[in-house]
Amino acid sequence: MELLKTPVLAQVGLLAMLPEVESYKGLLATYLDPSKITWDAVRAYALPLYELGGRYALVETAKEMIPANLPKLIRLPDDPPAHAPGLVR
Numbered sequence: 001m002e003l004l005k006t007p008v009l010a011q012v013g014l015l016a017m018l019p020e021v022e023s024y025k026g027l028l029a030t031y032l033d034p035s036k037i038t039w040d041a042v043r044a045y046a047l048p049l050y051e052l053g054g055r056y057a058l059v060e061t062a063k064e065m066i067p068a069n070l071p072k073l074i075r076l077p078d079d080p081p082a083h084a085p086g087l088v089r
Contacts (some may be wrong), residue, residue: 019049022058 023045027037048054067073 019046019054022046022049 020042023042024037027041027045028034031037049058
């Protein structure tokens, strides 16, 4: 996803790789089990990437998937809220 958020690298990377490869990588990241991924699913996800603007849409979607303020949205375990009962610092 980070690569897709980089403007020039995203376009070059997507053009260098078949849509089926990108689709498979995305499905594998989702299911984590190759046995659950069928060729029909890979092809179904790849087809829109062959359309005019399909790869552009993928790049734009990836840019919006991870919010810019993600670190502020995540509270790390070593930084518990001050009001949490029973926590010893």
